[in-house]
Amino acid sequence: MPNIRLVAATLLCVAVSVAAHAEDTEPAWRASALAMVPPGFVAGTAYRTNGSTGYLAVDPATSNDPKTPASVFAARQALVVTLTADAVRAVSAELKPRPESDPDNDDTDFAKLHADLAAKRASLPAGTEPCDLRAWSIDKDPGGLNVRAEPSVKARVLGTLPPPYRLKLGGSENTPDGGWLTEFRIIDFRDGWFLIEGAKPPGKDYEDEKRYPRSAPKPYAGRGWVAANKVGAAYANGATRMGGLFQAPFVDAKWMPAQRELGGALDTDGGPKRILACSGLWGLVESHDGVRGWWRALCSNQVTNCS
Numbered sequence: 446m447p448n449i450r451l452v453a454a455t456l457l458c459v460a461v462s463v464a465a466h467a468e469d470t471e472p473a474w475r476a477s478a479l480a481m482v483p484p485g486f487v488a489g490t491a492y493r494t495n496g497s498t499g500y501l502a503v504d505p506a507t508s509n510d511p512k513t514p515a516s517v518f519a520a521r522q523a524l525v526v527t528l529t530a531d532a533v534r535a536v537s538a539e540l541k542p543r544p545e546s547d548p549d550n551d552d553t554d555f556a557k558l559h560a561d562l563a564a565k566r567a568s569l570p571a572g573t574e575p576c577d578l579r580a581w582s583i584d585k586d587p588g589g590l591n592v593r594a595e596p597s598v599k600a601r602v603l604g605t606l607p608p609p610y611r612l613k614l615g616g617s618e619n620t621p622d623g624g625w626l627t628e629f630r631i632i633d634f635r636d637g638w639f640l641i642e643g644a645k646p647p648g649k650d651y652e653d654e655k656r657y658p659r660s661a662p663k664p665y666a667g668r669g670w671v672a673a674n675k676v677g678a679a680y681a682n683g684a685t686r687m688g689g690l691f692q693a694p695f696v697d698a699k700w701m702p703a704q705r706e707l708g709g710a711l712d713t714d715g716g717p718k719r720i721l722a723c724s725g726l727w728g729l730v731e732s733h734d735g736v737r738g739w740w741r742a743l744c745s746n747q748v749t750n751c752s
Contacts, residue, residue: 473533474499478526481538488524490697499526499535504693509737511637511673511721514729515693516574518563555684555741559725573635576723579745580639580678581626582606582671589662590627592669596638604665610647612658619651619748626677627664628745634723639676642668651748679716681751683726683741687712690738694727698739703732713750716743 475491478501482488489502501524508515523543527536562575569575584590589605609624625648633640644664649657685696688710692699703711706718717730720743728743744751 472499474526474528474535475501478524478535478538481526481535482524483540486522486524486540487692487699489692489695489699492523492697494528494532497528497530497532499528499532500524501526501538502695502697503540504695504698508693508698509690509729509739511729514574514634514722514724515739517559517694517725517727518575521695555726562725569633570635570640573633573640574722574724576631576634576639576728577726578631578678578723578728578743579628579681580631580641580676580720580743581628581745581747582608582675583626583677584608584675589664590671590675592641592644592665592667592671594669596635596640596670598672600670603667603669606644606664606671607647607662610662612648612652612656612661614656614658620648621747624648625651626745626747628747629664631676631723632668634673637673637722638670639673639723640668640670642666648747673720673722676720677716678720678728678743678745679747679751680711680713680740681742681744682713685741690730690732690736690740692738694724694729694739694741696741701736701738703736703738704734706733711740713752715750 472491472494479488482503485506486503487506491499491501493500503524507513521543522540524538525541526538562577566575582590585608587608589607591602592604593600594603606627609626611624627644627647629641629644631639631641644666646661646663689700689702705711705715711732718733719731720728722729727739727741729739731737
């Protein structure tokens with residue numbers, strides 16, 4: 446699968462330009478159409494005007510609820526709006542299936558990545574949501590984070606992920622104050638649990654290979670489930686609008702401004718307060734100022750940001 450950071454870098458300039466342009470060219474009819482959005486839905490971008498018909502992206506209001514998170518693979522709906530002859534005001538509206546491609550699922554590299562993930566559903570546990578994100582364990586329990594055979598606290602423990610680790614004889618000058626965290630890949634989600642694989646010894650990728658001790662803790666590296674509240678990550682550059690989060694995992698969903706941990710508009714400097722769910726290349730997160738929404742691309746780089 447293509448490297449998400451390379452894809453992001455390729456698309457960044459275009460994505461930012463398109464997002465800024467969309468904000469500047471919001472059609473006049475959108476304001477009057479908002480009153481026609483059905484209960485239980487939230488309006489996003491007015492993505493097309495065709496003569497006397499307008500199309501408004503809408504998503505369920507529960508799309509950013511970790512108990513009912515949206516899926517990037519699911520069919521969407523749109524509010525199809527009948528406009529006045531001059532196309533400046535909404536007259537009526539109807540919620541209809543949205544058969545055409547979304548900005549996220551067009552002929553882009555991200556569409557290809559999501560299609561690849563969807564094709565792998567058969568190899569994943571039934572009733573789960575395919576994901577592709579990089580993350581780390583934030584569990585400080587000296588005994589390590591349990592990796593379980595099923596997404597349940599009652600399931601069999603397959604192994605553990607080490608707590609934060611520091612080399613006893615001193616390590617790299619880049620060693621985080623709290624020690625190196627154990628990194629892994631998230632490949633699936635269900636009901637507050639992430640299915641992970643490929644866990645790496647904490648800090649091994651960042652330290653001098655010759656100085657990394659053989660006695661360093663070794664994580665369970667196979668597939669298994671970990672509780673979502675024990676997982677953290679950094680914001681990566683997902684080639685979409687920065688400064689906030691989306692109501693649903695789509696670039697034309699409602700966008701909400703959000704802040705970094707130390708203040709300032711959210712970007713690739715730092716990570717979310719919590720990771721709640723995932724779908725495809727998107728993570729449902731909570732920012733440090735309490736905004737809950739979707740961000741495309743999370744990474745596990747502990748030395749630099751993931752721009």
